[in-house]
Amino acid sequence: MDTTCYIEVHEDGRVTQGAGPDAHRRAVAGASRLFAVWPGQWRSDLFAIDDLDEFARAHGIVHDEERTGLADHVHDVRWSLADREENPRSQYVTIDLRLACGCSVKDRRSFAEQMREQHGWELAVTGGWGYHTNADGTTYTFRARRKSLRLRS
Secondary structure, three states, X not given: OOOOEEEEEEOOOOEEEOOOHHHXXXXXXXXXXXXXXEEOOOXXXXXXXXXXXXXXXXXXOOOOHHHHOOOOOXXXXXEEEOOOOOXXXXXXXXXXXXXXXXXXXXXXXHHHHHHHHHHOOOEOXXXXXXXXXXXXXEEEEEEEEHHHHOOOO
C-alpha cells in the first residue's frame, strides 16, 4: 500500500525511511533490519519484516511473475490511441494495448517499469486504468505521456 511506511534500523542505530533495493541489500547482509508501519484510523502497527525474499518480490526488487502476471522478457505489445482520445495537445493520452506474448497485467507499477525499460514509455501509475476481455483477448487501457510514445501532436 502507498500509505505503508518502511523503516530501516541500521546496525549503528541510525533510523531511515524507505524500502528500496539498497535497504534490501543491507538487510540481507545483516547490516540493518526492516520494519513496516501499517497505518490505522486510531493507531498504527509496527511489523518486523522477516521474509526478505517476499519483501523483494513485493517491491519489484526481484521479479515475481506470479504476483505481476508478467514474464521477465521483452513483451510483444500491440497498442493504439484509444478511440475516445480527442485532445491533440494533452500531455497524457489514453492508449489501448494487448500483450501478444501471453502475459497479463496484474501489477500496473511493474508493467510500467518494464515498458519504461523496454520501450521508453512513461505510463501513469496513479489514477485509473482498466481492461476488458472478449473473444479477441484482453485489452488494457493506460494513460501514457504522449512524448514517450513518440506521437506527433
